[in-house]
Amino acid sequence: MPDFSASLNQNLLQGLTAFSLRPALHDQNETLTFAQLADRVASCSHRLRLRGVNKGDRVALQLRNSQQAVILMLSALMIGAIPVPILPSYREKELLHILQMTQPKVLALYRSSRRYSPMASLQSFEQQGIHVDIVLVEDLEDQKRQTRYLNLQQFCSPMETPPAQHLEPMSSDDTAMMLLSSGTTGLPKAIARKNGGYTYMIQCGCDIFGLNSQSVYFAVMPVSHGFVINCPGILGTLSRGGAVVLADQPTAAHALNEVARCGVTHTTLVPALLAQWAEVQQTAPRAIDSLWHVQVGGARVAPELAASASATLGIKLQQCYGMSEGLLCFNAIDEVDSIRFQSQGKPLSPEDEVRIVDDRGQPVAIGQSGELITRGPYTITGYFQNPKADLAAFTPEGFYRTGDLAHVDAEGNVYIDGRVNDSINRGGEKFSPNEIEELALHHPDIQHVACVGAADALYGEVACLFVVTDRQDITLGELRRYLAEQGLASFKIPEKLILLEAIPMKGIGKIDRLTLRAMVAETSSDIADVVTGRE
Template sequence: MHGFVPFPADRANAYRTAGYWQDRPLSSLLDDAAARWPDRKAVIDADTTLTYTQLDSAADRAAAGLHRLGVGAGDRVLLQLPNSCAFAVTLFGLLRVGAIPVLCLPGHRAAEIGHLAAVSDAIGIVIPDATAGFDYPAMVDELGLRRLIIDDAAGDQPAPRCAPDPNTPALLLVSGGTTGLPKLIPRTHNDYVYNATASAALCELTADDVYLVALPAAHNFPLACPGLLGAMSVGAATVFGTDPSPEAAFATIARHRVTATALVPALATLWAQACDWEPQKPTTLRLLQVGGAKLAAGDARRIRDVLTPGLQQVFGMAEGLLCYTRPGDAPELLDTTQGRPLCADDEVRVVDEDGAEAPEGELLVRGPYTINGYYNAAEANERSFSPDGFYRSGDRVRRLPGGYLEVTGRIKDVIVRGGENIAADELEAHLLDHPAIRSAAAVGLPDEYLGEKVCAAIIFHDNPLTLAELNRHLDECGVATHVRVDQLAALPALPTTAVGKVDKKAIARQVSS
């Protein structure tokens, strides 16, 4: 497949021999679940509940509809649906015809969608009509994309089942955008089945669990860590939530007796705070995963005290490596570390600026579920992968006894706002498109609720903009909804380092004083 960097043959054989890879398509997770637990609830949203048999049939009808539209093996299709049973149905419909879903976030707008369509050479996109006031069809028309409206009415001809090579991409995830526009992450059938099933086993999921998708389902975290796919592998039910606020989420947890979910730190701390005033405090949660950014030790203790003792810190990336604290870990590990690797054959290096092994430095990794290259991104791959195939994560970590890691910062210039990565250079480029702006620097500042908030330090030509005008400009640029400025600092000059680079640490000190 052009643009895809496969696993080297020697490592692929080793992973297969070790039992990590099962040579089965990702769609087989639903096949197996429907055979083993036909009458158990599979997916639930505000309007629909489907058993595994019903989900299996709905996915077949969706596959038939896609087949009638000419969608087939190897075709890339953008999938931009909100959390819903329709997301699961469409995902498996695409997989069953052998198409490769490109999992876009609901908050992506024209800038990201146009870029992802071009990089993937997508033949079309599946979107909702209008959600939260945004007109998705108008965006698609503006971009000139083909909208795939899937007629899932039962037809005479079911879609032929595709038997994909398990060493090829099952789907394309979207990177957090640490440098420029997001990149595409090709996850193979073999590595993603392992990702989901091994995570489910580590988290001790069973058919009696109920998993809540509180974050956008297209994210790797709620999709396969263990998420929807891991829950499916053990016959558990998955509830799709559309409002992660404590009031709405607590009611959903109570209604469906949710036992497990995944949150970013900002949401987890908000849920813990809400226990002081929300009457419907969760009582059924046995596992609360927190990841996407570093969780402060004090917040971790409070979460364990008021929400559930079953806190699990998760540190990972859509590119592969997952680190988890384990059930039964000592409180100090739960509160202060971001876990240890999922797999015994995850190869981890921590290196200094010269590439030498160090107790603290940049994390490099390769293993049975870590990619070997971004899709269609030769230039990025030169920067992001070592000659011997280790992925350069851009995360600064400290190695601790027992293989545990503590995340201490970032190597790359990225702001983690509410669990979403924002590439500073991408945001700065959009800001500089405004004629009133001479220079701009995007800086992350600590924030109690978002983890980090975005501060834009700007030199204006003549007439300064307001914060609202600045964000209106970003909206008009078609930038994802999470790429927004929280604080505006109009400065006469941007401080620089001794070598002439913008000194963002100095800006942070200046605007915080």
């Protein structure tokens, strides 16, 4: 059986204190040593405790890639509070649902932009009866007028005399982190990751990713994403005494400049970013010899891209597959290229159970495709306070239904073949078409609507909207603006529109998505064009 005696906050505190003078955190503004980071974490932890934040309280953070996001997450973990990381791309609809579901005591929000104001959304929620005790706002201006909110930067700054770090004892069954599902079946579900299994997963991930005190990990994707937080990501790197580099939505050119400047050794990418990095490096090479180990996941990477990008970037590519609910699969560091470029790897732990089953739940033969179901030492056995979701997501034997079609070879390598259901996977961000359809139907000029995934060279898949309307001049831009105004997250907004006389159906009221996907595949227009299906 796995050893669950270690605790995540203990491992992190050991990392913070063992390498005091070495760089720990680079962002665009400054570099913090481990000693400086430890002082900020101790100060922030102290401020949380002074305001009544205790073990088990939720600390929600919707922040961009900044040192404050890392400091607040670590501070919560130290005192046994539960971080709830929220993607910055989520808007009013998702944010309201998450606050209602997790009921955080603390909420940290990024600064408003021209397009979206998290503070305005929160103020609207408060009028609906949603209450959060402590609200931290990034770059809060004129705090004297905003007495309800606190300045995040000040809250995460070091005290003049930093206190000793309080470390809350954690059992293996205590919740360490509350991740959010990707919303493939609708709005996100809360995933309470237990301290014992979660810590074990991160430490196993550090071993297979080759992290140590000399590593420099680049968090180029959102720090609110589990892939970046714990696979093994930021938490794994810091626990091993390695440094973390933060960049907020960088271009490929800027990201490669940061790799060269900071001596990045490890990073995590989705296939779209891998392709962009390889293209930029091929046309304008940077000195990135330090970069050697790159995880790629979130969506299947084409074998051709895996091979060409590995050669162009000079990296050891490691495909990985997993989910916020648990199971992680990785290629080994010394895996041969013929497997590395094709397979998504083997389960992280020898205790992981993986089965490939048909639609009746019966195991299929080796090499045959079916739904991947799993259980293991760090995979959840139920969602947070959501028994209805549990009935659909878990078998009577306790296996988690991933919803992914896969097959396994004789050596146990996993190959992902697609999705069992109809979710759309845009560059690693998975979402359900049902939510888009429901919002689009509120448009006054739309009679019927359907949404499916359309193949895309950059993101792998994007949302394609089929619409029945009497308006022949309706445009994709108009519908995109409308859905954005309804609070739909930017990555979910359709990038292709097809007008039809009628939506094909099958059975009783079920959209025939197979027919719609075939129609998309036959379409040769640019992704932003409107294609009419009328003859």
